Amino acid sequence: MRALAYLVVLGLVFYVVWRFLGRNAGPKAKLGPDGTNVREPETFVVHHHGKEQGLEIANAAKAPIPGRDDVELAEDLLPEQRPRSSRQADAPPADAERGRVIMFRGRPDAQPASSAGPEEADIIDDPIQFTPDTEWTHEMAEEVDWEGLNDPIPLPSHYTEEAITALVRNPRSLYVYWERSAYADQNLLGTLGEDAYRRSTPCLRVVDVTPGIDRGQLAAAAILIDVSDLDDHWFVQDGIEPDHMYEVSYGRRTADGQYIVLSHALPVRTPHESPAPEVSESMLYRQYVTQPGGGGSTRSQPGSQPWR
Amino acid sequence: MTQGYAAIVLHAHLPFVRHPDRDDYLEERWLFEAITECYLPLIDSLERLEADGVPFRLTLSLSPTLMAMLDDPLLRSRYRQFLEAAVDLADREVMLTHGRWDHTVAKFYRQHLRAMLRLYEARGRDVNGAFHRLARAGYLDLITCAATHGFLPLYQHQPETVRAQVLIAAHEFGRRFGHPPRGMWLPECGYFPGVERYLREAGIEYCLVDTHSVANARPAPRLATFSHGWTPGGTAVFGRDMATSKQVWSANEGYPGDAAYREFYRDIAWDRDLEHLGRLAGPNGIRTFTGFKYHRVTGPTDYKEVYDRWAAEQTAQRHAAHFVSERARQVANVRGWMPGGPPPLVVAPYDAELFGHWWFEGPYFLEQVARAAQRQHTVRFITPGDYLDWHREGQGIFEPSYSSWGYQGYADYWVDGSNHWMYRHIHGAGRRMVHLARQYQHGAPSAVAHRALNQAARELLLAQASDWAFIMRSGTATDYANRRFHAHVGRFHRLTEGLAHGQEPDPTWLGKVEAADNLFPHLDFRVFANV
Known part of the structure; x- marks a missing residue:
């Protein structure tokens, strides 16, 4: 029995080392202009209102794919054992009482939504810090009295400006x-x-x-x-x-x-209906294969919804 | 040697369908089905590529309404229930079909759904976060679209509305991902000359338009859709490549119609007892899609053969190889007639929900495109942002034409006999919002008034969504679209009707509306004050 236990432990150690090495050996999947792989830069530049800002990000190439191994292993996780995002982990415990209180109080002085990214403070200027409750669960939703929310409200019969x-x-x-x-x-x-x-x-x-x-x-x-x-x-x-x-x-x-x-x-x-006159038909055929304008999206087909 | 590039751009969008007051709204399932069939499989495919070290670049547009729902704890909680119900049904199906012709398919669904559940939990139920991580790993370039998917050409006479739709979207994106979006998917690819002014203000470098927007541009673009152009307002414009679109979208010639792929319309919802379907059965005895479909397309006949996942994957691999070879042929051919120009870029934009929902094997196809692309060097898959970095000049300046990617290519689908009546209300409420935003630009009279104005802005934005007009035109689920539109316009007016005279709405009712329509928590109504 002891030998068997040693073997199992040895196997686990070997598996962990193998997975660790395998991940770190993986190349970054970004292409250069010539089609060769390039490394992900550790700093990238964003353009915002004409300014350039350097933004530090973690080098994702060095990080494992979170939970990738867990995908095979975590089938029977109990609710209390489930992985939580850092956002969830940092949030105060949510309970029905809190849900009711936060939902209906005035909030101009509340803190930014907890879903905000860590970098946002440097980039986003928010004059109004309004935070609807962000930790709702279905149990809490069931406890709230929603009466009146869906009462029909007639649309105005007219708007008096710009006739x-x-x-x-x-x-x-x-x-x-x-x-x-x-x-x-x-x-x-x-x-x-x-x-x-x-x-x-x-x-x-x-x-x-x-x-x-x-x-x-x-x-x-x-x-x-x-x-x-x-x-x-x-x-x-x-x-x-x-x-x-x-x-x-x-x-x-x-x-x-x-x-x-x-x-x-x-x-x-009204928009143009056809290409500029200097473009020949043969050129159009070559460039666009077929005359455009018929719409190619299933969204455009009668009988379809945005979703189904 | 690389002859040119291809950019696959997926647009992920659903209208805001959060209903905290009841948990039996079928429309919330639009989101749940999309997560199960599209977003999680896409994440899974891209992570497999990453784990295998296969290089690939994909552009993904996430609409602000979708991002808000994916972040929402209530919907996450409900989705978890939905997915558990699907796994439970899969278990029952495996038992029910034991020894039958469809047992193998039932087992496939059980394995697939369990994997999706594990993936969802392993990512902390944070789909946006999983996409963000893939972006940081170099596989995705995330962009966004207008705040609630408003069809912007129909608001161009009300510039405050266009500006608010664009700025709020960029803000929401930045709040989640830490930087402004480089690109914007214009809702329904709806472009009008002048929209770039607002894109520029939001820090957006490029947008995507349909083919004829470029074909009908002035002056004539010499490189057609094979390179971007710059609008007079200074925004780069990428046009959709028609051939590539047809190859995937076309009902007759497109890949998804192949006989081996899963048939969308045959679902076990109509073959099983409601009790057996469990929580996946619709409310009040209504039968609705469960996502369990055991047949393949087979052909243009009512007789459908059993779905064979292995055969479907083989077909997807073959189609992916064909897709890549066609793009290689295309860029080599185009390179021949545009000497001296930048390398050609083939832009292939699609609805993200095509891949997985309509075309079940779609995410697997995308993964196989990446693997096929790795085996050749003629065409490289990149993003429009990459192309801008490397060939910034493009083909110079032209002004694209007003256009959309909808039926007939313009605004016909969103303004016709079924939905035209909406615009007097959207525009009328918009004018009132602008008026109030200017009236209270330097401060609302009270905290409740301030909340009411912010919530009124949310209700207006929700009413502006192109989805309601689209659904009414398409003639399906029109009751829901009608109710939603009436609710948002009605709430807007109830919130604002007294404010001009210093009266506040009932704070209890306001709190309920805030809790129901809780997207854009950082919204400031004063965004409507300026042009």
Whole structure:
């Protein structure tokens, strides 16, 4: 029996030495420009707001892969034996009482979150040290009274500022949404009179304001779209050209054809739809293999979610 | 001799799906499944490469919402429960399938899940930390994306929002990893001319865009996507290589569709009793994916053959060798028509969740790419940051075109008939946030008001996530996206409605909202005050 025990101990010692040597003999996996391995620098430089800062880091090449051996050995670890990160080890014991107290107190004077890295103090300037509880467990979450958290809150029916917004969907399409301003409508009613106002119709006007187009052409380039008083958005699909700038406004068109602006959106520019004209088709084929623009992501496929 | 380079860039992102009030939200499983199937296997593969001394460089974008969830103790605790439930189910499956055709697959899952559980615990349940360690070991270059994955082109008329999304993301990254990110994955690859102003302010050197953003740039880039260009604003832009993307993404021609790989849609959730599924069964008798899938793709038929892990690994090795040889052929070919230019770089960006979740063998494939790359010298796998260090000038200045990597290549998917109504609320709340941030730029009237303003900023950022619009357009889980969007916009307004007139929200309710939406603990609402 004793001989067997000696053998086991000897085997363990041999295994530990072998693993130790094996790890330290491993090369660093970083490539130089020529494809050869280079050593990991012990200091690297980060650029932040135009300044260079040297940042000391541990030379990971010399460190073992934490717990790599444990992966094979730790199958039956009890909860109290499980390895804890230094962050967890340093944290004060978490209990349900602490969870409730910390969660609901005011915290402008609290310390930074314990998840912050050790180097952050040198780099990150945090004027506000706000720390939501960082040591929650599912048991603590179950003890909290969450009533009221998910009560439905109605969305506002309107936002009173900036009554029209235009967004670019693609080189040939805009999305426009607007809000009717009771104040502007009332003003217009006063100006036109009730009868003329009633005979006027709400209208969108899309004007091409691309720099380089002379002012004489602008009126001709305007698109008028009659909408109803109930509409609050429009997908503008016709007459929109790539690489043009548009100014969209909402107003009313009177019976005699006059357009009166009620609100303006900020101008928008549509993107290019094709490569620069100096690039030949054969060059494009060679460079890009196939015409781009179809999207290659499964995220883009109808029926898929971000996750499944 | 090295003819050129290839850079694989993975973008890991999930919307913030933390629900402390209940533990039966199926959406939290998006995170749990991603950890089990994508992040842990990726860590495992990279650590094996490290242990074997195989050189490799991979770029990994971690979204701030994902980082927040991976750090969260409650979600870590729940994930541990989920993984234990998966291991328990694997044990039951091994017993149930004894002597049957699927017994070998059941044993494979038991072994695999036990290994993932051991790895998770051995890393102290700290997935971010494991990625950070691999970065320091030289295997990963970590970057990030906008704070809550807001689709930035649709906020360009509200520059405070774009700035806040970028600065908060860079800050969160720096807080975790000790330095600002060198690169940024623009959410949905959504680029618009001018965004670089905010990237520069955050210390970000480069971003990634889709192919046509470079193809349609002015002036015409002479080296296409094979080298970066510099925007007039001074940010380097790397374009996606179309051929490489197709090879992996394409449903018809891509690797993941091979007959030997695991079939995604056949799951035992629909073949077993709910009692047998245990905690992996959905709540209230709902059946949902368990991750136990015993069939392989087989072909375009409903008949599916049994999954053979050994055959799948052989196929992944073959595909990895093909992938590397194609990149070698590509860079040698490109080198021929760009003499005098910098060595070509092929940029291959993908969703990280493709590798492991959709394509179960994906992480193993990446590992085999590294091993295949080691056996040749024509192409080297590096990161965009490496390329910037070595060939900083790139192909000079051009202005990329507004673009995304979504359907049709622009913003159509995020603004259409199903989701357009969201923008008046996002923009309206954004305007109110800017107004309040300026009003209280020199101090909120009380501590509670200060907390309310910070929490309002969090709720606004969460409402801006591109995920809600995406889900509504795709037509699946729309109820959840709708509820989330309404909740964040509603909470924002309840938090802010009285502040303009000096009234504070109920501090008890505020505390609950803070505890629920607890990401970005260092957020300062005043980030919205400036352009």
